[in-house]
Amino acid sequence: MERGRFRFLENRLGIIASLYPWVIDIRGNPERIAFTLHRITGIILVGFVALHIISTNTPARAGWEAWVEEVQRLSGVNPVSLLFFIAMGALVFHSLNGIRLLLVELLALGIGRPEKPKPPYIPPSLKGYQRTLIYIVSILSLIIWALMGYVIFLM
Amino acid sequence: MKAGTIALIQYATAILMVLLIAWHVAVRIPWLHGVEDLPSTMSPEIIYDEVRRFWPLLILLSIAVVIHGVNGLRGILLEWAGSNERLRFAINILSILAIIALLIVAVHTIVGLPELG
Numbered sequence: 359m360e361r362g363r364f365r366f367l368e369n370r371l372g373i374i375a376s377l378y379p380w381v382i383d384i385r386g387n388p389e390r391i392a393f394t395l396h397r398i399t400g401i402i403l404v405g406f407v408a409l410h411i412i413s414t415n416t417p418a419r420a421g422w423e424a425w426v427e428e429v430q431r432l433s434g435v436n437p438v439s440l441l442f443f444i445a446m447g448a449l450v451f452h453s454l455n456g457i458r459l460l461l462v463e464l465l466a467l468g469i470g471r472p473e474k475p476k477p478p479y480i481p482p483s484l485k486g487y488q489r490t491l492i493y494i495v496s497i498l499s500l501i502i503w504a505l506m507g508y509v510i511f512l513m
Numbered sequence: 514m515k516a517g518t519i520a521l522i523q524y525a526t527a528i529l530m531v532l533l534i535a536w537h538v539a540v541r542i543p544w545l546h547g548v549e550d551l552p553s554t555m556s557p558e559i560i561y562d563e564v565r566r567f568w569p570l571l572i573l574l575s576i577a578v579v580i581h582g583v584n585g586l587r588g589i590l591l592e593w594a595g596s597n598e599r600l601r602f603a604i605n606i607l608s609i610l611a612i613i614a615l616l617i618v619a620v621h622t623i624v625g626l627p628e629l630g
Contacts, residue, residue, distance in 0.1 A: 397589065404582040408615060412576065415618050418625030420558040426585055453534060456527050464524055491581045511548045 388492045391439045396455050399448035406445040436509055446506045450497040528582040530597060561629050568623050575619035583612050611621040 417425045431438040461467045468491055470482030539545070540563065541554050548554055564571065587608040594600040 400582075401589070402587050404586045407582050408576050411619050411622070412577075413617050415622045417557070417560070417627060418618070418622050421627060422630065425555075425560070429552045432552050432555075433550070449538075453531060457531060460524065460527060488584065497537060505579075509541075509551055 377505075381472075388489060392458075392492050392495070395451060396459070398416075399452040399455075402445060403452055403481055406448070432510070439510055443507055443510050446510070447499075447503045448507070450502045451495070454495045454499050456496050461491070463472040463487045523581060523584055526577040528583075529573065530581060533570060533577060533626050535571070536561040537574060557629055561626065562624055571623060572620065575616060579612050579615045579619070583608050583615070 413428060416428050432442060433439070462469060468486045468488035470486040473482055533535055541551060543550055546554050548556075550579055587604055590604045591601060594604055
């Protein structure tokens with residue numbers, strides 16, 4: 359539905375809808391993009407944590423020789439190290455964005471103070487620095503992820 | 514358990530994890546161990562020493578990560594389930610079972626760690 363220069367889409371509920379940033383308009387809405395990325399990285403990390411817990415059980419289950427073989431799979435560029443790199447990217451973004459969420463949701467930092475609504479009706483939360491935090495989180499995530507890539511692939 | 518209590522647990526585990534995961538990742542930096550690459554930071558000697566010295570932190574990390582992760586996934590699945598009570602019940606039960614199973618494996622990793630040969 360078009361109303362002036364804004365586009366309002368039906369807010370569909372459900373797991374698929376929650377993962378699609380394009381279900382609602384994301385133009386000028388980095389909070390929605392951060393929310394969707396937080397979910398996607400969270401789902402990736404649940405899978406990674408389950409695999410990580412099972413794979414680190416190797417010494418107890420099969421002995422140290424099996425552990426050494428398992429660790430060697432992380433050497434060089436191969437599917438295992440690539441998946442590990444993706445999981446580390448998810449970990450970095452999810453952690454930094456999680457810290458942002460703790461500041462914004464738990465401590466109510468960066469969302470401004472409540473005020474009387476008057477035209478042009480800009481919510482105080484959009485005038486606070488919480489949005490700047492999203493950009494800081496994104497840039498820091500990319501830098502730390504690149505450093506991790508260096509340690510995983512180039513060392 | 515009240516939804517508000519579960520949300521508080523989610524926040525508490527998140528705060529714990531920020532500190533513990535930062536430590537868990539930092540100890541894999543090769544320069545800290547005087548080795549050249551990532552796999553060398555996971556040699557049996559280093560891992561054995563780490564588990565023996567820091568096992569309480571590793572247990573705490575496992576508990577925080579498993580509860581936070583499974584509960585987060587449960588939240589997403591409950592949104593999907595809508596008002597289907599059977600599905601909601603199944604998701605809740607499976608989440609509890611997943612938490613118990615993963616924690617058993619995590620504790621076994623520490624308790625069952627073999628001596629270095």
